[in-house]
Amino acid sequence: xxxxxxxxxxxxxxxxxxxxxxxxxxxxxxxxxxxxxxxxxxxxxxxxxxxxxxxxxxxxxxxxxxxxxxxxxxxxxxxxxxxxxxxxxxxxxxxxxxxxxxxxxxxxxxxxxxxxxxxxxxxxxxxxxxxxxxxxxxxxxxxxxxxxxxxxxxxxxxxxxxxxxxxxxxxxxxxxxxxxxxxxxxxxxxxxxxxxxxxxxxxxxxxxxxxxxxxxxxxxxxxxxxxxxxxxxxxxxxxxxxxxxxxxxxxxxxxxxxxxxxxxxxxxxxxxxxxxxxxxxxxxxxxxxxxxxxxxxxxxxxxxxxxxxxxxxxxxxxxxxxxxxxxxxxxxxxxxxxxxxxxxxxxxxxxxxxxxxxxxxxxxxxxxxxxxxxxxxxxxxxxxxxxxxxxxxxxxx
Amino acid sequence: xxxxxxxxxxxxxxxxxxxxxxxxxxxxxxxxxxxxxxxxxxxxxxxxxxxxxxxxxxxxxxxxxxxxxxxxxxxxxxxxxxxxxxxxxxxxxxxxxxxxxxxxxxxxxxxxxxxxxxxxxxxxxxxxxxxxxxxxxxxxxxxxxxxxxxxxxxxxxxxxxxxxxxxxxxxxxxxxxxxxxxxxxxxxxxxxxxxxxxxxxxxxxxxxxxxxxxxxxxxxxxxxxxxxxxxxxxxxxxxxxxxxxxxxxxxxxxxxxxxxxxxxxxxxxxxxxxxxxxxxxxxxxxxxxxxxxxxxxxxxxxxxxxxxxxxxxxxxxxxxxxxxxxxxxxxxxxxxxxxxxxxxxxxxxxxxxxxxxxxxxxxxxxxxxxxxxxxxxxxxxxxxxxxxxxxxxxxxx
Numbered sequence: 050x051x052x053x054x055x056x057x058x059x060x061x062x063x064x065x066x067x068x069x070x071x072x073x074x075x076x077x078x079x080x081x082x083x084x085x086x087x088x089x090x091x092x093x094x095x096x097x098x099x100x101x102x103x104x105x106x107x108x109x110x111x112x113x114x115x116x117x118x119x120x121x122x123x124x125x126x127x128x129x130x131x132x133x134x135x136x137x138x139x140x141x142x143x144x145x146x147x148x149x150x151x152x153x154x155x156x157x158x159x160x161x162x163x164x165x166x167x168x169x170x171x172x173x174x175x176x177x178x179x180x181x182x183x184x185x186x187x188x189x190x191x192x193x194x195x196x197x198x199x200x201x202x203x204x205x206x207x208x209x210x211x212x213x214x215x216x217x218x219x220x221x222x223x224x225x226x227x228x229x230x231x232x233x234x235x236x237x238x239x240x241x242x243x244x245x246x247x248x249x250x251x252x253x254x255x256x257x258x259x260x261x262x263x264x265x266x267x268x269x270x271x272x273x274x275x276x277x278x279x280x281x282x283x284x285x286x287x288x289x290x291x292x293x294x295x296x297x298x299x300x301x302x303x304x305x306x307x308x309x310x311x312x313x314x315x316x317x318x319x320x321x322x323x324x325x326x327x328x329x330x331x332x333x334x335x336x337x338x339x340x341x342x343x344x345x346x347x348x349x350x351x352x353x354x355x356x357x358x359x360x361x362x363x364x365x366x367x368x369x370x371x372x373x374x375x376x377x378x379x380x381x382x383x384x385x386x387x388x389x390x391x392x393x394x395x396x397x398x399x400x401x402x403x404x405x406x407x408x409x410x411x412x413x414x415x416x417x418x419x420x421x422x423x424x425x426x427x428x429x430x431x432x433x434x435x436x437x438x439x440x441x442x443x444x445x446x
Numbered sequence: 447x448x449x450x451x452x453x454x455x456x457x458x459x460x461x462x463x464x465x466x467x468x469x470x471x472x473x474x475x476x477x478x479x480x481x482x483x484x485x486x487x488x489x490x491x492x493x494x495x496x497x498x499x500x501x502x503x504x505x506x507x508x509x510x511x512x513x514x515x516x517x518x519x520x521x522x523x524x525x526x527x528x529x530x531x532x533x534x535x536x537x538x539x540x541x542x543x544x545x546x547x548x549x550x551x552x553x554x555x556x557x558x559x560x561x562x563x564x565x566x567x568x569x570x571x572x573x574x575x576x577x578x579x580x581x582x583x584x585x586x587x588x589x590x591x592x593x594x595x596x597x598x599x600x601x602x603x604x605x606x607x608x609x610x611x612x613x614x615x616x617x618x619x620x621x622x623x624x625x626x627x628x629x630x631x632x633x634x635x636x637x638x639x640x641x642x643x644x645x646x647x648x649x650x651x652x653x654x655x656x657x658x659x660x661x662x663x664x665x666x667x668x669x670x671x672x673x674x675x676x677x678x679x680x681x682x683x684x685x686x687x688x689x690x691x692x693x694x695x696x697x698x699x700x701x702x703x704x705x706x707x708x709x710x711x712x713x714x715x716x717x718x719x720x721x722x723x724x725x726x727x728x729x730x731x732x733x734x735x736x737x738x739x740x741x742x743x744x745x746x747x748x749x750x751x752x753x754x755x756x757x758x759x760x761x762x763x764x765x766x767x768x769x770x771x772x773x774x775x776x777x778x779x780x781x782x783x784x785x786x787x788x789x790x791x792x793x794x795x796x797x798x799x800x801x802x803x804x805x806x807x808x809x810x811x812x813x814x815x816x817x818x819x820x821x822x823x824x825x826x827x828x829x830x831x832x833x834x835x836x837x838x839x840x841x842x843x
Contacts, residue, residue: 112487292509
């Protein structure tokens, strides 16, 4: 008799995929859908990456490569990361991965024992919660609250939730879904806490390069923290390569060696020839990479302007990521809708606008009194943003 | 202070990588190396696969795809597998993976609880042992013994090792490293045991299509077993795509759904555009695919003939896989070498011939009295086989 292993009951998922499924069903029924639910990018991968990969295939780079990736990419990537972050990595600090996501589970497997407590952002990327609990840890949420210009770290609450069992911190600065980021004071206080409590940190920097104003800063560059941080790096966003599956784990050599051993067990190696494409992307002409950012910035501004013109919605304009997390509490009150799924389904069916809600980003915390939805503008063109959110505005009127 | 998680102590690896490393060092010092240690393929990927992938990139298939893979590939693959195996799969029985290897760990995570006993082949692919123990199971080895024409299942020993805790069987028919395969009587007895003891089976069929004579048969096609087997399928060997990383888990819908949920957590999805290349490979012209097989067959025959002409070596000529597992007990006695590593290093340094030994395929069993080495002929050309094994023969003389 088929009995699924007990551990699977602890395994979470990305419930946002159900939203994609519903939107697809609605579209197949002949309706227009405005896809704000997708964290995917509907822009072509830069030619540099494509040509570099093609050339590598022609050169026969179709066999296995080392478990940690080809040395040339690890060298180039270490230089690139150091230049952008002020860190001091070499190729020995880098294990190439088939995407950004694999680093989450591998970091946890490498450093967390069952019963260890792990601080993680909530609302946040749901795979953190899933992987912590799947591997027997205790997922301890920290959250953000609304500040003047953007969401801010709830530092007091975070400090209070540290116990003698706290072992790891997951930090997604430039955060999905909130677009939040730490200022220098917050980084400073966080660094003190990490050192004081002997924590190790997963720095999920998936959106580090998706920045429209200002300059991104890595928590790993803080004094004494390079030895305590593993950076989740991905080629997916900057190079519009989500479907290519290439990323890296970047951190202390001792941890990277463990992650490399997990690579041997899980997937042998990442795709060989795409790694040459990634080198071409990092070192070649950056015109197309910059154009991706400009396109996303224009979309952000269009979406934020319309959302803020809707009665009952307030929306920050984050300097980074390609997500918006508007407060829709007023709108829901006006419409007498008191649960997320009713709002989401009603708007989908009455306007075609498809988005995720707070529910898709970790288990809700006790006593949440404000309501948020999440819109991604990476997978929808400017004219469709205007048309879709225009319909949403009319519905909301 | 950095403390690696306790579970990592249970994680094994492929020690064969150390052999590659030693061979590389020896080559860098200016010596000629004959690489028989690699399970990689030094032949180009068929043009159908390359062109199909290129076209998909041009068509914009560079974003995420479903966690289980694109429906078109799952349909085509189900048909292809059914045609070759007489099974009854549909796309719902298939979850595309980034290679063949991921299915090993995912099968174990999906079905094995800590303390469960898992039967696995030894000598065998070392990742079985590693993943069973990493996830808290008890790895119970079964072995093969020398028959008339090839290695044969030690069925009596396997039956005796089944207990009330035995839950899973890992079967690598067309086996790495031994090239062993079951006959109909052995499949029949194994099927009885699986049904009698309520076991679930990982059918590692990585070498199913690497066959030079006769016809491969899948254990999953036995009566009542399609519901109890998960097939590890890979594009790596048949299409010389080891470095592309594409494979699939194929099995009962309920298990595939769990594996798909693990996909969501581990890597989101497999590379998108390569899946179109795989469709082109499966459905397009098979001339290049057949040429790969013919090349490997010629290599096999050359290698087996030379090995059997060496005093103190006997070598079967397996109909499938691209591995040879010669008995070198006599040679070691003549040369007064009594351990594997001495033999391997001596032959490397005195002849340049680099191979793995029994030690690289699972922990040795008690009371092993015969000695074996493993040669892969997938990564070395015919003339180099003759030249390298000629030097080995001279050394052995």
